[in-house]
Amino acid sequence: xxxxxxxxxxxIALLFLLEILGIFSDYHQxxxxxxxxxxxxGIGYNVLFGYTGLLSLGHALFFSAGLYAAGLSIYHxxxxxxxxxxxxxxxxxxxxxxxxxxxxRTVGVSFMIVTLMFSQIAYLCILYFGGITRGxxxxxxxxxxxxxxxxxxxxxxIRYYSALTVFSFCLVFNLWIARSSFGRVLIAIxxxxxxxxxxxxxxxxxxxxxxxxxxxxxxxxxxSYGILFGYVGASFAAVPYSIFPLLWVLLGGAxxxxxxxxxxIFMFYLIDYASDVTDAYMIIxxxxxxxxxxxxxxxxxxxxxYRFFPWIP
Amino acid sequence: xxKNNIINKNISRRKLMKGVAAAGxxxxxxxxxxxxxxxxxxxxxxxFQVHRTGIGAAYGRWYDRTTQAAxxxxxxxxxxxxxxxxxxxxxxxxxxxxxxxxxxxxxxQHKCDVAFxxxxxxxxxxxxxxxxxxxxxxxxxxxGHHVASGMLNRYTLQPGITDVKSQVQAMAPFxxxxxxxxxxxxxxxxxxxxxxxxxxxxAFEAQGGQILAKVPIPPTESSFSKYFPKIPRDTEVLYHxxxxxxxxxxxxxxxxxxxxxxxxxxxxxxxxxxxDLSTPGLEFLDGSYFWEGNPRYAQSNQTEHDKFYRSAVGxxxxxxxxxxxxxxxxxxxxxxxxxTLHIIKNGMEEAGYSGVGDRxxxxxxxxxxSNMPLSQAHPQGAKIFNGKTHQTFGHQYITKMTNGxxxxxxxxxxxxxxxxxxxxxxxxxx
Numbered sequence: 001x002x003x004x005x006x007x008x009x010x011x012i013a014l015l016f017l018l019e020i021l022g023i024f025s026d027y028h029q030x031x032x033x034x035x036x037x038x039x040x041x042g043i044g045y046n047v048l049f050g051y052t053g054l055l056s057l058g059h060a061l062f063f064s065a066g067l068y069a070a071g072l073s074i075y076h077x078x079x080x081x082x083x084x085x086x087x088x089x090x091x092x093x094x095x096x097x098x099x100x101x102x103x104x105r106t107v108g109v110s111f112m113i114v115t116l117m118f119s120q121i122a123y124l125c126i127l128y129f130g131g132i133t134r135g136x137x138x139x140x141x142x143x144x145x146x147x148x149x150x151x152x153x154x155x156x157x158i159r160y161y162s163a164l165t166v167f168s169f170c171l172v173f174n175l176w177i178a179r180s181s182f183g184r185v186l187i188a189i190x191x192x193x194x195x196x197x198x199x200x201x202x203x204x205x206x207x208x209x210x211x212x213x214x215x216x217x218x219x220x221x222x223x224s225y226g227i228l229f230g231y232v233g234a235s236f237a238a239v240p241y242s243i244f245p246l247l248w249v250l251l252g253g254a255x256x257x258x259x260x261x262x263x264x265i266f267m268f269y270l271i272d273y274a275s276d277v278t279d280a281y282m283i284i285x286x287x288x289x290x291x292x293x294x295x296x297x298x299x300x301x302x303x304x305x306y307r308f309f310p311w312i313p
Numbered sequence: 314x315x316k317n318n319i320i321n322k323n324i325s326r327r328k329l330m331k332g333v334a335a336a337g338x339x340x341x342x343x344x345x346x347x348x349x350x351x352x353x354x355x356x357x358x359x360x361f362q363v364h365r366t367g368i369g370a371a372y373g374r375w376y377d378r379t380t381q382a383a384x385x386x387x388x389x390x391x392x393x394x395x396x397x398x399x400x401x402x403x404x405x406x407x408x409x410x411x412x413x414x415x416x417x418x419x420x421x422q423h424k425c426d427v428a429f430x431x432x433x434x435x436x437x438x439x440x441x442x443x444x445x446x447x448x449x450x451x452x453x454x455x456x457g458h459h460v461a462s463g464m465l466n467r468y469t470l471q472p473g474i475t476d477v478k479s480q481v482q483a484m485a486p487f488x489x490x491x492x493x494x495x496x497x498x499x500x501x502x503x504x505x506x507x508x509x510x511x512x513x514x515x516a517f518e519a520q521g522g523q524i525l526a527k528v529p530i531p532p533t534e535s536s537f538s539k540y541f542p543k544i545p546r547d548t549e550v551l552y553h554x555x556x557x558x559x560x561x562x563x564x565x566x567x568x569x570x571x572x573x574x575x576x577x578x579x580x581x582x583x584x585x586x587x588x589d590l591s592t593p594g595l596e597f598l599d600g601s602y603f604w605e606g607n608p609r610y611a612q613s614n615q616t617e618h619d620k621f622y623r624s625a626v627g628x629x630x631x632x633x634x635x636x637x638x639x640x641x642x643x644x645x646x647x648x649x650x651x652x653t654l655h656i657i658k659n660g661m662e663e664a665g666y667s668g669v670g671d672r673x674x675x676x677x678x679x680x681x682x683s684n685m686p687l688s689q690a691h692p693q694g695a696k697i698f699n700g701k702t703h704q705t706f707g708h709q710y711i712t713k714m715t716n717g718x719x720x721x722x723x724x725x726x727x728x729x730x731x732x733x734x735x736x737x738x739x740x741x742x743x
Binding site for chain 1: 337365366403404408409410413414417418420421422434435437439441442443445446459464465466474502503504508531532533640
């Protein structure tokens with residue numbers, strides 16, 4: 001087994017073991033369930049930003065597409081969890097395709113602005129159609145609706161394993177991308193898109209595929225979040241939720257498969273512990289982020305790859 | 314390290330040792346230490362979900378001060394069943410996801426007995442499912458209709474503050490009989506504003522009034538002038554409500570638009586909550602009416618209970634901090650924290666609460682409450698709690714701005730605020 005495969009499968013195994021062996025307290029079990037779902041979102045973002053070099057400021061649109069497709073279908077149409085997930089997957093693909101097709105007519109800063117604008121449109125639509133979405137207040141998915149294959153997804157242990165399962169699939173898929181020729185083309189586009197074009201690759205098509213994959217994974221994260229945690233609200237479509245995955249990816253290491261996980265854990269517990277120390281915890285968070293930016297500019301795992309382990313995908 | 318500190322399941326000794334070995338470094342982190350069960354003499358831990366940052370920060374600051382004052386009064390009076398209250402505060406960032414995380418921290422990390430606090434309804438709605446799953450009694454001070462609407466669960470209660478549905482419907486008769494019958498509504502275009510739009514317009518039309526226009530303002534808006542021309546010229550009463558950091562801009566631009574020739578103004582105090590009414594540009598508000606959950610200015614008929622409460626929180630007779638006259642309180646809302654903490658105390662004492670195993674007894678004790686008379690525990694006024702809907706009902710106050718101060722013009726009866734039950738939470742199991 002190659003060492004990169006060993007490392008990533010080992011990380012998944014470790015997360016299973018932590019639960020099986022009862023290492024987690026209730027609190028951290030819940031935290032990690034949430035972190036794993038959010039990491040899936042980060043993985044989606046990383047495909048576009050870390051590997052393809054396209055900086056989106058509107059990924060909350062994709063996250064909320066999955067979140068609302070799943071949530072509203074359960075709330076209004078009495079879909080079961082399986083049906084809701086399938087709908088969320090299909091809707092995320094469709095939204096990613098349309099947004100990707102339109103946004104990729106621009107590049108660079110324009111791409112950032114266009115994605116941000118699309119995301120704001122989605123956010124305002126959620127508020128505007130408050131009769132269906134309950135606007136900013138959002139909707140609660142009752143515990144009785146959050147059952148999949150007779151498993152109560154609100155049960156802390158089942159929730160953790162569910163989150164871990166989704167995370168594992170997405171991580172392995174991301175690893176496959178990173179090791180595949182497709183992924184190498186994405187990296188080539190990131191490094192020098194003109195050269196990739198000159199080599200005969202259909203750069204625009206590859207970028208569109210990257211948006212679709214990225215958006216769909218983000219949508220799956222959104223659907224998982226709504227179903228596992230029982231809440232669907234407009235705040236998840238707002239600007240901060242487009243910035244969070246960027247932060248996780250930058251902190252963990254853009255273009256590294258495990259970077260989003262490390263970034264999400266780091267960010268979550270930085271806030272968690274800092275808020276135990278002082279009310280002004282955002283100052284501590286800000287200083288910590290500045291230090292990481294100054295001394296690990298490639299992110300935590302990115303810096304390790306740069307200095308010691310160049311084989312990390 | 315005590316093995317019980319990190320283990321939460323029944324596992325074999327072999328597994329335990331493996332687990333401890335594998336998790337040594339992680340378990341050494343301070344946050345991974347579990348807290349032991351509270352002994353009977355230990356403090357009652359109340360998780361306080363507070364808006365320290367985000368759009369609700371102004372409310373959060375005063376909710377915090379009110380909470381600290383109430384805890385001091387209760388503890389000085391012997392605490393709850395002889396046990397002092399310990400507040401465990403956590404910023405929810407006025408964000409539903411962070412709010413839910415705060416509840417998890419209260420229940421699983423700090424082993425709080427109950428959780429309480431927070432105003433903004435999306436935070437409550439995002440947090441309540443976790444409260445139900447964690448079986449953590451969650452006493453909210455939110456005003457939203459979400460509790461009584463039946464969308465939440467048995468563990469979520471709102472006994473210390475009335476909800477927006479009861480507030481706005483109680484305003485309709487006063488507006489119709491005293492101000493005019495043609496109303497235009499200006500409100501924020503999100504759920505809170507939609508509640509005003511729907512419940513007030515229904516109640517007002519039932520009084521024979523007419524809603525001429527409804528002018529929603531997007532939540533991201535920072536300039537409001539372009540919306541005011543949408544207000545019909547034959548409007549007799551302009552009903553306005555706005556929340557968030559742009560409220561001062563909103564009222565100032567409203568004044569610039571109308572000058573002294575405005576229709577009669579009726580607003581929810583939210584539009585100027587925590588705003589100093591002597592701010593230049595707000596003179597046009599003189600003569601206008603406001604709903605207040607609790608009158609900001611000490612009134613001529615001030616009760617001894619309001620006097621005590623005001624003094625304990627550190628609020629002067631103008632509704633500002635005694636240490637800074639420009640630091641205006643959120644007086645219309647923050648009493649809910651004071652009253653809720655007293656209700657928790659009464660509920661725990663009634664239930665003979667001794668620990669987290671008695672949480673369901675506590676909820677049943679609160680559900681069985683009904684009349685809450687005007688008292689030091691309820692300085693805002695008497696209330697009637699509906700145990701089925703988990704919602705309290707109480708007097709509403711209408712004040713008129715007179716010479717820069719809000720003077721009481723009308724007090725509704727509690728019955729004015731009633732509406733048919735929409736849920737019976739007592740039918741839900743624990």
